[in-house]
Amino acid sequence: MRVFIPGDSAAISVGADAVAAAIALRAPSAEIVRNGSRGALWLETLVEVQSPDGRIAYGPVSPDDVTSLFDADFLNGGAHALFLGKTDEIQWLSSQDRVTFARVGIIDPLSLDDYRSHGGLVALNKALTSTSDWIIDEVTESGLRGRGGAGFPAGIKWRTVAQTPSDQKYICCNADEGDSGTFADRMLIEGDPFTLIEAMIIAGIAVGANTGIVYLRSEYPYAIATLRKAIEVARKNNLLGSKILATSHSFDMTVRVGAGSYVCGEETAMLESIEGKRGVVRAKPPLPAIEGLFGKPTIINNVLTLATVPMIIADGASAYKARGVGRSLGTQVFQLAGNVARGGIVEKAFGITVNELVHTYGGGTLSGRTLRAVQIGGPLGAYFSTAQFDTSMDYESLIAAGGMLGHGGVVVFDESVDLAQQAKFAMEFCALESCGKCTPCRIGSTRGAETIGLIIQGVEVEENKRLLLDLCEVMSDGSLCAMGGLTPMPVKSAMINFPDDFKGGVR
Amino acid sequence: MKYRPWSQDAALVLLASLRDEMGPVLMALQLMQKEFGYVDKASIEIIANFFNTSRAEVHGVLTFYHDLRTTAPTTHEISICVAEACQAVGARVLVQEVKAKFGDETHDGYCFGNCALGPTVMVNGEIIGRATLEKIEQARR
Numbered sequence: 001m002r003v004f005i006p007g008d009s010a011a012i013s014v015g016a017d018a019v020a021a022a023i024a025l026r027a028p029s030a031e032i033v034r035n036g037s038r039g040a041l042w043l044e045t046l047v048e049v050q051s052p053d054g055r056i057a058y059g060p061v062s063p064d065d066v067t068s069l070f071d072a073d074f075l076n077g078g079a080h081a082l083f084l085g086k087t088d089e090i091q092w093l094s095s096q097d098r099v100t101f102a103r104v105g106i107i108d109p110l111s112l113d114d115y116r117s118h119g120g121l122v123a124l125n126k127a128l129t130s131t132s133d134w135i136i137d138e139v140t141e142s143g144l145r146g147r148g149g150a151g152f153p154a155g156i157k158w159r160t161v162a163q164t165p166s167d168q169k170y171i172c173c174n175a176d177e178g179d180s181g182t183f184a185d186r187m188l189i190e191g192d193p194f195t196l197i198e199a200m201i202i203a204g205i206a207v208g209a210n211t212g213i214v215y216l217r218s219e220y221p222y223a224i225a226t227l228r229k230a231i232e233v234a235r236k237n238n239l240l241g242s243k244i245l246a247t248s249h250s251f252d253m254t255v256r257v258g259a260g261s262y263v264c265g266e267e268t269a270m271l272e273s274i275e276g277k278r279g280v281v282r283a284k285p286p287l288p289a290i291e292g293l294f295g296k297p298t299i300i301n302n303v304l305t306l307a308t309v310p311m312i313i314a315d316g317a318s319a320y321k322a323r324g325v326g327r328s329l330g331t332q333v334f335q336l337a338g339n340v341a342r343g344g345i346v347e348k349a350f351g352i353t354v355n356e357l358v359h360t361y362g363g364g365t366l367s368g369r370t371l372r373a374v375q376i377g378g379p380l381g382a383y384f385s386t387a388q389f390d391t392s393m394d395y396e397s398l399i400a401a402g403g404m405l406g407h408g409g410v411v412v413f414d415e416s417v418d419l420a421q422q423a424k425f426a427m428e429f430c431a432l433e434s435c436g437k438c439t440p441c442r443i444g445s446t447r448g449a450e451t452i453g454l455i456i457q458g459v460e461v462e463e464n465k466r467l468l469l470d471l472c473e474v475m476s477d478g479s480l481c482a483m484g485g486l487t488p489m490p491v492k493s494a495m496i497n498f499p500d501d502f503k504g505g506v507r
Numbered sequence: 508m509k510y511r512p513w514s515q516d517a518a519l520v521l522l523a524s525l526r527d528e529m530g531p532v533l534m535a536l537q538l539m540q541k542e543f544g545y546v547d548k549a550s551i552e553i554i555a556n557f558f559n560t561s562r563a564e565v566h567g568v569l570t571f572y573h574d575l576r577t578t579a580p581t582t583h584e585i586s587i588c589v590a591e592a593c594q595a596v597g598a599r600v601l602v603q604e605v606k607a608k609f610g611d612e613t614h615d616g617y618c619f620g621n622c623a624l625g626p627t628v629m630v631n632g633e634i635i636g637r638a639t640l641e642k643i644e645q646a647r648r
């Protein structure tokens with residue numbers, strides 16, 4: 001009897017470990033698999049039992065429900081108030097288009113056998129017998145763009161590294177995932193770490209690199225532990241190391257843990273941090289693809305960018321690019337967060353509207369109060385009002401609407417939100433996290449927070465609003481990286497889309 | 508959480524484990540904190556000497572990163588997420604309550620990747636979602 005109880009840290013945060021312990025106590029002979037999360041985080045802890053015709057789900061299960069689940073004979077699919085039917089038929093999940101997240105929540109994250117039987121290593125085996133050019137052509141052809149925020153085409157970056165001669169090259173995976181409202185990197189690493197490992201090996205083969213580094217934030221202790229274990233399993237099975245899978249290729253990888261710095265998610269600050277230094281942003285050029293880690297050609301990609309590559313190589317570039325709209329091809333792993341009734345992972349082709357995401361999937365607010373705002377794309381992303389909910393979720397449409405996709409996080413706020421306070425927080429966050437290199441970012445952010453404070457207090461409101469817009473312009477124009485450069489985005493979008501909150505006084 | 512008392516000898520043994528690492532300074536500081544609970548100021552010179560770099564360099568790294576601290580931690584460590592997605596579900600109020608109740612033990616956190624089940628708090632390294640004062644008290648025991 002197989003029972004699936006997620007070991008994902010979001011599930012653990014609402015009691016999955018206690019649920020697992022209680023079930024193990026009552027059914028000592030049951031085989032409990034600590035899978036990743038299916039992504040329907042509002043249903044955690046989602047307990048699934050294997051039945052002859054698929055998995056049967058119960059949720060959200062709290063430790064207190066376990067006794068009644070046994071009374072209802074849930075191990076044999078018995079009726080219960082938390083019975084959800086077959087997991088594959090839960091519409092919230094079945095209506096998604098899982099590509100990057102195809103295996104997350106399905107498999108045992110640390111079982112290589114499970115991984116193999118769900119399509120794992122197909123891409124690696126293909127890559128091992130292909131030319132570097134073919135791999136890079138596929139990645140380019142798929143239209144895959146960076147999922148870390150900037151949306152740069154992955155294939156072009158890979159080509160640059162491949163064509164730069166060097167005795168040493170690196171594959172750096174950006175798993176700093178600093179954006180509030182995002183958790184897809186974490187869930188992929190906790191739920192399907194071999195996909196990231198496989199992707200990094202493929203990247204290594206493609207550009208001629210034998211060393212990979214994953215820069216993983218310290219705030220993710222569960223992901224760090226899982227990835228380190230998975231790397232050990234991969235080494236034992238000769239997926240990593242010298243002459244991998246009896247070929248002439250060698251590749252190994254390690255995890256470097258961050259130290260609580262948002263700006264270290266910026267790629268060059270990340271390189272500095274991996275080199276053990278202060279996370280100060282580097283000026284470009286030189287591009288990291290030419291002079292990156294320790295001065296060597298380096299691929300830097302987000303977890304999701306990399307983790308999509310095995311699917312592209314296995315199923316073909318054309319299958320991937322058949323999805324999406326315009327120049328935003330494939331799927332995006334959207335993350336629904338904040339004050340939302342049904343939060344979690346929604347992987348869909350680009351082009352879904354904000355409304356569909358927030359209402360059809362999200363089910364509106366958690367509090368039940370009126371939905372007032374969403375912030376899309378992390379702390380540097382724009383605040384939108386419900387008037388903009390027809391906007392298509394793709395790179396270009398969001399820019400046209402005055403925002404950005406970022407890492408694909410959507411944070412929902414109800415009517416209790418005060419956008420002037422949110423704008424002030426954006427400035428304070430910038431002041432806290434600025435690397436200090438540029439004056440507009442380092443000092444401007446502090447002055448910005450003070451100025452918004454004055455507006456909130458009702459002090460010379462119009463004059464201070466003018467000053468604030470002026471400051472935003474200086475920050476946008478005078479900052480080296482997007483930390484200072486884009487902090488004005490949440491501030492200005494809040495002012496434009498929620499003018500009532502900037503009239504002085506507390507809402 | 509359990510840490511061992513700081514000593515120079517123990518520090519040197521730990522540093523030896525990083526001898527082959529490239530760019531070891533941040534790792535060295537993180538290792539000090541993991542083992543001793545904080546980075547003793549005396550370790551700045553030790554790390555600088557061990558890895559043949561300057562004290563200024565080590566000091567610079569130590570002061571850049573929010574995670575690193577130079578004073579011993581409290582018995583319990585509560586890190587509460589104050590980032591946007593948790594603000595949307597009441598973190599601004601919760602943080603006031605937690606600070607009033609647990610004072611020094613409380614630190615601001617910026618996202619634990621649990622943004623669909625906030626407010627999120629880490630209590631002695633254990634993640635708590637849909638956090639309330641009661642849940643935090645329970646986990647702190």
Ligand SMILES: Cc1cc2nc3c(=O)[nH]c(=O)nc-3n(C[C@H](O)[C@H](O)[C@H](O)COP(=O)(O)O)c2cc1C
Pocket residue numbers: 145146147148149150151152174175176177178179262263264265266267268300301302303305306481482483
């Ligand atoms: C302040 C700042 C923070 C960033 N944080 C992250 C992050 O946490 N994760 C990430 O993948 N990219 C982050 N980025 C974007 C990276 O600089 C870089 O564009 C990305 O890692 C490249 O990978 P991609 O092309 O696969 O997206 C950040 C950028 C800035 C300016």
Ligand code: SF4
Pocket residue numbers: 263281433434435436437438439441442479480481482483484485
């Ligand atoms: S904009 Fe801010 S974070 Fe970016 S380089 Fe300048 S000072 Fe550093």
Ligand code: FES
Pocket residue numbers: 180181182588589590591592593594617618619620621622625627
């Ligand atoms: S914003 Fe609080 S856990 Fe992400």
